[in-house]
Amino acid sequence: MAQSTAVPTPTRGHPKGLYLLFTTEMWERMSYYGMRALLVLYMVGATNNGGFGWSQAKALQIYGIYTGLVYATPVIGGFLADRYLGQRLSVTLGGILMMFGQFVLAMPGNSEALFYGGLGLLVVGNGFFKPNISTMVGGLYAPGDARRDGAFTIFYIGINLGAFLASAVCGTLGEKFGWGWGFGSAGVGMGLGVLVFLAFGNKLLGNVGKSPTQVARTKGPEQAAPAAALTRAEVDRIIVILVLALFVVFFWAAFEQAGGLMNLYTDTKVDRSVFGWEVPTTWFQAVNPIFIMLLGPIFAELWTGLGRRSKDPSIPAKMAMGLLLVSLGFVFMLGASKQSEAAGKAALMWVVAAYFFHTAGELCLSPVGLSMVTKLAPTRFASALMGVWFIANAVANYLAGLIGGYAEKMGEFDLFLAIAVATAAAGAVLLALAPMLKRMMHGADETKPVADEPTTGSQAQVA
Structure with a gap:
């Protein structure tokens, strides 16, 4: 295993580097979710208002392809970071590419060439950024450190603080003042993230992520030959990553209806009035x-x-719980669908309740999954396997767009019911498989008692 070079930190607190990564990811997610909140609305928007005027089915198909590619390219970005670039350079490069991608989308003229060019820059930039910043969080902690899952949950709060800013800033500017203002503000947010990362990286991260792991692992007494065969335990752990990735496809295909079908449903079939004021979609x-x-x-x-x-x-x-909770969230969407069919509009609290259970499920699954990869992946393949983990998101996001498109053919109620049943079934199967999968981790997920004295960075290893 390669040694982590994290800065010293008390074992009951968290390294300051965690909060730098938190802030950088916050700005990147503000950029991504700001653009995502506007994307389908922009594509179906009237041409006289700057939109493309495309059909809902076409918009959701493009949305699914785009979000799928966003989560597919991290495999390549992770491999390049492990082998050549290092995680820190990859994060910087990815952030710069995404910033330019947002600015291209913001250019006036309603050009399809600029639209697809901007999406392309976002896809490539995310491939460098996404797997490497997540892997660096794991690099701050030693194997068995009980704080790791909690650290990824803190990191995840940064993701969603950025998502909140996205709706408040990018969404409002895009809906009220024009699409270019929304996309442009997303680019500014990404630029701020890059500046913060460059300004404080050396001070707060030490050497974490500076060198490619396949180079760094040749230094020190615990090295093994770069071409050494995987052990039986390592193979089993990789199998666990792949099996869990299959199940999270069900979760994200359901969850990502938020940016597509549920977004359009809220826009047209939910009563968004609060004390006489209409809440922007x-x-x-x-x-x-x-x-x-x-x-x-x-x-x-x-x-x-x-x-x-x-x-x-x-x-x-934990991940099985996440699937069961997202299924429960869609039960509330069934209530919304029944009410909108009977009364023309559904109460907004149905949608809010659905998001509540989706969020609880997300917290059981997503940050835990990121932490899991850093625990189980062999160090020399850490970023690449993080990229493989995001392939599940890629497949799920593509499927989410296809699934959402069926709403026009089969109706929202039947589609929400199918999603609820599929995710509940997947959760039940995963819960049954949980003991076997835990054995195949060979203790990599077990925590060790923590003490109050500091742990030096030179002693911390990446699992």
């Missing part, structure tokens, strides 16, 4: 991040506290 994209910020600290403390007492549920069990 894009503001509903902020409901999930608000719940993340409220519930995230509770989940972070819950996982850390249970870990210290060796009572933490297994990673597969």
Whole structure:
């Protein structure tokens, strides 16, 4: 295993580098979710208002392809970081490319060439950025550190603080003042993230992420030959990553209806009036991040506290809970669909309740999954396997667009029912498989008792 070079930190606190990565990811997610909140509305928008005037089905198909590619390219970005660039340079390069991508989308003229060019820059930039910043969070902690799942939940709060800013800033500017203002503000947010990362990286991250892991691992007494065969335990752990990735496809294909079908449904079939004022559609994209910020600290403390007492549920069990909770969220969308069919509009609280349970499920699955990859992946393939993990998101986002498009053919109620049943079934199967998958981790997910004395960065290894 390669040694982490994280700066010293008390074992009950968190490294300051975590909060730098938190802030950088916050600005990047503000950029991504700001653009995402506007994307389908922009594509179906009237041409005399700057939109493309495309059909809902075409817009959702393009949305699914784009978001799928966003989560597919991290495999390549992770490989290049592991082999050649290092995680820190990759994050910087990715952030700069995404900033330019947003500015290209903001250019006037309603040009399809600029539209697809901007999306392309965002896809490539995200490939460099996404897997490497997540892997660097894991690099701050030693194997068995009970704080790791909690750290990823804190990191996840940063993601969703950015998503909240996206709806409040980018969504409002895009809906009220023009699409270019929304996309442009997303580019400014990404630029701020890059500046913060460059300004404080050396001070707060030490050497974490500076060198490619396949170069760094040749330094020190614990090195193995770069071409050394994987051990049986390493193979089993990789299999666990792949199996769990299959199940999270079900979760994200359901969850990502938020940016597509649920976004369009809220726009046309939900009564958004509050005390006589109509809430902008894009503001509903902020409901999930608000719940993340409220519930995230509770989940972070819950996982850390249970870990210290060796009572933490297994990673597969947590993910199964996430699937069951997202299924429950779609039960509320069934209520919304029934009401909108009968009365013309559904009460907004149906949608808010759905987002609440989707958020609780997300906190059981997504940050835990990121933490899991850093625990199970062999160090020399850490960023690449993080990219593989995001392939599940790629497949799910593409499927989300296809699934959402069926709403026009089969109706929202039947589609919401199918999603609820599929995710509940997947959750039940994963819960049944959880004991076997835990055994295949060979103890990599087990936590160790923590002490109050500091742990030096030179002693911390990346799992």
